[in-house]
Structure formats: C-alpha cells, structure tokens
Amino acid sequence: MSNSSKHRPGDAKAQASYSARRADGRRSIIAAHLIHAFYGHWAANDPRGSGSTDFLAPKFAALGPIHHGRKPQHIQPSRDQLRAFHDEHAGLLNFPLIWIDDAIRIEIAAAIEETIAARRYTCYACAICRNHTHLVIRTHKDPAPVMWEQFAQSVRNRLRLRFPTTISPHHPVISARPYNVLLHTPDDVWTRVRYVEPNPAKDNLPAQRWPFVTPYDNWPLHNQR
Numbered sequence: 001m002s003n004s005s006k007h008r009p010g011d012a013k014a015q016a017s018y019s020a021r022r023a024d025g026r027r028s029i030i031a032a033h034l035i036h037a038f039y040g041h042w043a044a045n046d047p048r049g050s051g052s053t054d055f056l057a058p059k060f061a062a063l064g065p066i067h068h069g070r071k072p073q074h075i076q077p078s079r080d081q082l083r084a085f086h087d088e089h090a091g092l093l094n095f096p097l098i099w100i101d102d103a104i105r106i107e108i109a110a111a112i113e114e115t116i117a118a119r120r121y122t123c124y125a126c127a128i129c130r131n132h133t134h135l136v137i138r139t140h141k142d143p144a145p146v147m148w149e150q151f152a153q154s155v156r157n158r159l160r161l162r163f164p165t166t167i168s169p170h171h172p173v174i175s176a177r178p179y180n181v182l183l184h185t186p187d188d189v190w191t192r193v194r195y196v197e198p199n200p201a202k203d204n205l206p207a208q209r210w211p212f213v214t215p216y217d218n219w220p221l222h223n224q225r
Contacts, residue, residue: 030220031124032144033181033192034135036152038100039172040093041131047077047085056176059092095171100130104159108133111158113212115151124189124216127199127208134196136189138219144180152178186218 044052045063049070055061063085077085090097100108105128112135116123122138133155137147156173167173183189193216200208 027184029139029144029182029184030186031136031138031183031189031192032147033183033196034137034144034148034151035132035179035181036135036148036155037132037175037177037179038098039095039175040090040097042175043085043089047071047082051179052177060089063088063092095168097131098159098167098171098173100128104163107158107162108155109210109212111154112151113210114158115154116212119147119150121147123210123213125193125196126210126213127196129199129205130203134199136183136192136196136216144182145178148178148180186221189216190218 044050044055045060045066049067052066053068108128121140123135125136127134152174159173160167160169183192
C-alpha cells in the first residue's frame with residue numbers, strides 16, 4: 001500500500017503565483033529529497049554514470065574514469081560488465097558491503113522514525129530499498145545537509161548496535177557523500193513522492209507503508225482551492 005494521498009496539485013494559477021513570488025534568485029525551499037546510499041554500493045566511476053565529480057580515494061581511479069550524469073542508453077554497460085566492475089570495486093573497499101534485508105530494514109525504519117520524532121520532521125515519502133533509502137522531508141529549521149546527517153547518524157548507530165557481529169563500530173554504513181535535492185514548489189514535491197513510493201518495486205520488494213509518513217497535502221498551498 002502507498003502512503004500518499006491522491007495527487008491533488010494546487011490550482012494552476014496559485015502555483016504560478018507561488019513560483020513567481022520566488023523568482024528573485026532566492027527561492028523558498030518547501031521540502032528536500034534525501035538519498036542515503038549504503039557504503040560502497042554507488043561508485044564515483046560507476047560505468048552507468050554517477051553524480052560524482054571526483055574520487056574519495058585515488059585507488060578507485062584504476063577502475064575507469066568518472067562520467068558525471070547517467071550515460072545515454074546506447075552506451076550503458078552490459079550486466080556482465082557491470083558485475084565485473086562491482087566485483088573489482090568491492091575488492092578495493094575497506095569494509096564489507098551491507099545489503100538491506102528484512103531485519104536490517106526494520107531497524108532502519110525504527111531509526112528514521114526516532115529521528116523524525118526527535119527532530120520534529122515531517123516525512124512525505126520513504127523507501128528503504130536493498131542498498132539505499134529515499135526520504136522526502138518538509139522544510140525545517142535544519143538545512144537539508146543537516147537533516148541528511150541526522151538520519152545517517154541515527155541509522156549508523158542503530159545498525160552498529162543491533163548487528164555487532166556483522167557491522168563493526170567503525171563501519172561507515174552510509175556513504176560519505178551526502179545527496180539531497182531541494183524542492184521549491186508543490187509540483188516538485190509531488191514529483192518526488194511519486195518517484196520514491198514505487199522505488200522498492202525496482203528491487204523486487206513489496207510496496208512499503210510506514211507509520212511515520214504523512215501523506216502530502218499540497219503544503220503550503222493546502223488551504224487553497
């Protein structure tokens with residue numbers, strides 16, 4: 001089941017006015033899409049392309065150059081090429097890869113829920129996939145990078161505590177590269193919610209419904225008709 005309510009975009013004139021009032025170079029931020037990649041799963045020089053522009057460690061450069069952005073479909077690697085790359089990449093990592101199974105997913109969800117309650121965040125969408133998570137969080141006094149780190153540290157701490165035999169106290173758990181997308185209009189938020197919700201299906205996981213997700217109500221235009 002999905003957490004979101006039916007897509008109910010605001011009145012087109014109201015949305016245009018809302019955007020126009022913020023077309024002065026200082027656009028308001030109404031939410032953020034936070035992505036937490038688990039350590040070692042997303043390489044800077046992933047042969048499919050990546051959002052990175054540099055290497056965190058020079059040793060990874062031997063596996064190939066960085067292609068910023070996703071490569072066009074006609075030059076995407078084959079499955080065998082991708083598997084070979086990731087096998088080599090895993091061999092260069094300082095810590096083992098963590099794959100999110102059902103037990104780990106439950107603990108990640110608990111860490112997310114605790115952080116939302118403690119920081120008084122509002123979550124509009126959440127997907128906990130096999131090697132990364134997605135969150136759409138309403139704007140807050142904490143900037144997006146701070147929110148990203150709050151969730152990351154909560155997940156790290158909880159998984160190290162709950163799985164001490166497989167996750168060492170020094171395991172990074174989450175990638176060191178924060179990734180967030182700032183959202184400026186209700187349509188931006190709806191687009192991200194609709195992207196996040198079906199993400200588990202891409203990993204052949206069932207639909208997810210989390211009690212800490214608040215269905216998006218078109219905020220801050222929720223009272224306009």
